[in-house]
Amino acid sequence: MAKIVSLADGIAELVHDGDVVALEGFTHLIPFAAGHEIIRQGRRGLTLVRMTPDVIYDQLIGAGCASRLVFSWGGNPGVGSLHRFRDAVQHSWPVPLELEEHSHAGMANRYVAGASGLPFAVLRGYTGTDLPRHTATIRSVDCPFTGETLTALPALRPDVTVVHAQRADRAGNVQMWGITGVQKEAVLAARRSLVTVEELVDELTPVPGQVVLPGWAITAVARVPGGAHPSYTQGYSVRDNDFYRDWDAISRDRDTFRAWIARHVLTTEVPA
Structure with missing residues (x-):
């Protein structure tokens, strides 16, 4: 309480x-x-x-x-x-x-991952932007089911x-x-x-x-x-x-x- x-x-x-x-x-x-x-x-x-x-x-x-x-x-x-x-x-x-x-979507998804006890968030954002070149916490990951390349971001745990x-x-x-x-x-x-x-x-x-x-x-x-x-x-x-x-x-x-x-x-x- x-x-x-x-x-x-x-x-x-x-x-x-x-x-x-x-x-x-x-x-x-x-x-x-x-x-x-x-x-x-x-x-x-x-x-x-x-x-x-x-x-x-x-x-x-x-x-x-x-x-x-x-x-x-x-x-x-x-x-x-x-x-x-x-x-x-x-x-x-x-x-x-x-x-x-x-991005806004990236930050929101990072909070959701943190709230869910997950190590990272996955989304389709950031493609075609400069952010991955300037932000080390933006990575790519291949979907194990479709092979699609997605963006992975570490969970936010303040x-x-x-x-x-x-x-x-x-x-x-x-x-x-x-x-x-x-x-x-x-x-x-x-x-x-x-x-x-x-x-x-x-x-x-x-x-x-x-x-x-x-x-x-x-x-x-x-x-x-x-x-x-x-x-x-x-x-x-x-x-x-x-x-x-x-x-x-x-x-x-x-x-x-x-x-x-x-x-x-x-x-x-x-x-x-």
């Missing part, structure tokens, strides 16, 4: 220097508050994994938490580039950043996956709905997991299109209202589009970025 913890305690216990860490969420339910706690606790040498790294990964990279990024697309959605990401790749600031790039959801009951069963992306697979593939939620309830009320993660599959749950801001949580909050636009200017300059992190992350704490 998942245990109920504070966000600070959850990150302290579950996220360690050098870990492979996935903070998943697609368009909404992006675990910003948890990412900020990782920055506050000064984690270093992380391999960050995510299908679509956006602003929270820009912040983690700019804060010096990451040494490697495994991903399939990176950008500030609807705005443009991630300038802290670009600075790390192009100028090694604040530390060099190694890249492992895949040390810890962090996601945000709408609610959990007091036994640690988590309920989420809306655009849920690969959160379920990323949690099931991980060795440890932390779910931040808008609220804790005595009983989960069924919702159309819901995904329920059972408490036995989750390590810890933390109540963090607004934990997805500036992304949104369906039924609880709306997307802060102004923040995404403002981030472009904030993140372009190193000193402006550092001042923002100092004011809005390092000196801000989430109530226990």
Whole structure:
């Protein structure tokens, strides 16, 4: 059964220097508050994994938490580039950043393989692209039944996956709905997991299109209202589009970025 913890305690216990860490969420339910706690606790040498790294990964990279990024697309959605990401790749600031790039389908299938306890995923993607020449984890394999050449990718097994959801009951069963992306697979593939939620309830009320993660599959749950801001949580909050636009200017300059992190992350704490 998942245990109920504070966000600070959850990150302290579950996220360690050098870990492979996935903070998943697609368009909404992006675990910003948890990412900020990782920055506050000064984690270093992380391999960050995510299908679509956006602003929270820009912040983690700019804060010096990451040494490697495994991903399939990176950008500030609807705005443009991630300038802290670009600075790390192009100028090694604040530390060099190694890249492992895949397709969306490749990343999703790697999570599925990890969640299924399989050593690798098989798909028809990547054919005719440059990715196999630049990414050592993309291999080819011949089907033993048809002889067809397919693509094989190693399973993704993060040390810890962090996601945000709408609610959990007091036994640690988590309920989420809306655009849920690969959160379920990323949690099931991980060795440890932390779910931040808008609220804790005595009983989960069924919702159309819901995904329920059972408490036995989750390590810890933390109540963090607004934990997805500036992304949104369906039924609880709306997307802060102004923040995404403002981030472009904030993140372009190193000193402006550092001042923002100092004011809005390092000196801000989430109530226990």
